Amino acid sequence: MTSLLDAARDLRTALDIEGAKAEAAGTPMTDAAVEMCKDAGLYGALVAKDVGGAELDAAESLDVFTELARADGSIGWVVMAGSTATAYFGSYCPDSFTDVMFADGVPLVAGQFAPNGTAAPQGDAFHITGNYSFGSGLEHADWAGSGSMTTPEEGDPDYIFAVVPKAEADIVGNWNVMGLRSTASYDYRIDSVVPADRTFSMFGFTRYRGGKHFDLGILHMTEIGHAGWALGVLRRAIDEAAVIARTKQRMTGRSTLADDPRFQYDLGEAESLFRAGDLWIRAAFAKAEESALNDNPDQALVGEALQATAWFTQQSTEALQKLYRHIGTTALRDGPFQRAFRDIHAGSQHAMVSPAHTFAFAEAKIAAAPDAAVDWD
Numbered sequence: 451m452t453s454l455l456d457a458a459r460d461l462r463t464a465l466d467i468e469g470a471k472a473e474a475a476g477t478p479m480t481d482a483a484v485e486m487c488k489d490a491g492l493y494g495a496l497v498a499k500d501v502g503g504a505e506l507d508a509a510e511s512l513d514v515f516t517e518l519a520r521a522d523g524s525i526g527w528v529v530m531a532g533s534t535a536t537a538y539f540g541s542y543c544p545d546s547f548t549d550v551m552f553a554d555g556v557p558l559v560a561g562q563f564a565p566n567g568t569a570a571p572q573g574d575a576f577h578i579t580g581n582y583s584f585g586s587g588l589e590h591a592d593w594a595g596s597g598s599m600t601t602p603e604e605g606d607p608d609y610i611f612a613v614v615p616k617a618e619a620d621i622v623g624n625w626n627v628m629g630l631r632s633t634a635s636y637d638y639r640i641d642s643v644v645p646a647d648r649t650f651s652m653f654g655f656t657r658y659r660g661g662k663h664f665d666l667g668i669l670h671m672t673e674i675g676h677a678g679w680a681l682g683v684l685r686r687a688i689d690e691a692a693v694i695a696r697t698k699q700r701m702t703g704r705s706t707l708a709d710d711p712r713f714q715y716d717l718g719e720a721e722s723l724f725r726a727g728d729l730w731i732r733a734a735f736a737k738a739e740e741s742a743l744n745d746n747p748d749q750a751l752v753g754e755a756l757q758a759t760a761w762f763t764q765q766s767t768e769a770l771q772k773l774y775r776h777i778g779t780t781a782l783r784d785g786p787f788q789r790a791f792r793d794i795h796a797g798s799q800h801a802m803v804s805p806a807h808t809f810a811f812a813e814a815k816i817a818a819a820p821d822a823a824v825d826w827d
Contacts, residue, residue: 469522515678
């Protein structure tokens with residue numbers, strides 16, 4: 451057990467309370483919750499040790515992110531997204547920038563890294579312009595991130611990640627949503643000249659610091675957070691449903707939910723999904739990390755981790771829909787189950803858990819298939 455996991459568990463009740471406060475008030479993650487997570491070092495879970503992070507491996511990170519999302523989906527989302535984005539720049543940028551970025555400890559980074567901007571070369575810098583969405587945690591961030599396509603005079607464009615001080619981002623707002631409400635995942639605009647050392651290439655990056663698992667790249671690192679988050683939200687929802695079932699009796703029901711075989715079946719299916727998904731997710735990330743530690747980072751294994759996470763997240767939405775229908779008006783009202791129900795549906799819309807991963811996974815399976823399904827010789 452890591453010290454960060456201990457810290458996340460110690461904060462469970464407090465973060466649950468702060469998450470409920472933010473939801474009720476319709477505000478971003480509270481200042482108190484941010485400070486608790488900062489002081490505990492949770493934003494540094496994935497960040498390289500050389501710049502002050504914990505540099506947890508996939509299994510340890512999954513534990514931490516699961517625990518945080520179990521306490522509150524929005525808080526878990528903001529911390530996993532912030533830790534991931536900060537880890538990018540801590541590992542893939544040179545000392546000339548990390549000495550600035552991490553001068554006062556692990557900073558908070560928020561933003562969207564889809565290639566929604568353009569980056570025009572200007573000497574040793576890029577003029578980056580773009581409109582971005584889903585800046586989860588931007589309210590409390592130190593840096594705002596962006597993804598852009600370069601516009602070179604010659605040669606092919608490159609897909610680069612960059613950060614600017616949050617003060618340089620024009621925050622638009624526009625976060626009126628069903629779930630993940632207190633992530634404050636605002637729309638924002640960037641129009642800044644960014645020194646080249648504050649950028650790195652999505653596919654042609656250099657690992658300046660951190661372990662070999664950073665060689666697996668952006669998608670692997672990002673998906674760890676999404677996997678842990680989905681595990682935590684489903685875990686909380688199942689546990690809440692089991693507690694509700696002991697006393698919940700619907701007006702048209704003849705007994706409590708605890709005695710309803712239909713509810714029992716769907717609860718058992720949801721618990722089975724959690725346990726199966728947890729095993730596959732952990733095995734997939736472990737195999738990918740092992741390939742990197744053996745100096746052969748295998749993107750096919752990263753693809754399996756992406757699929758494990760996407761499959762689990764999408765299946766979790768269906769499992770919670772079934773439990774929601776059993777629970778009735780109790781699930782309709784504000785409370786932890788309703789929050790989890792809304793959050794899992796919001797999180798299921800993210801590109802990192804989209805059907806694209808399932809198609810890619812199937813295509814890889816077909817491409818690797820032998821001439822005969824079974825070798826009888």
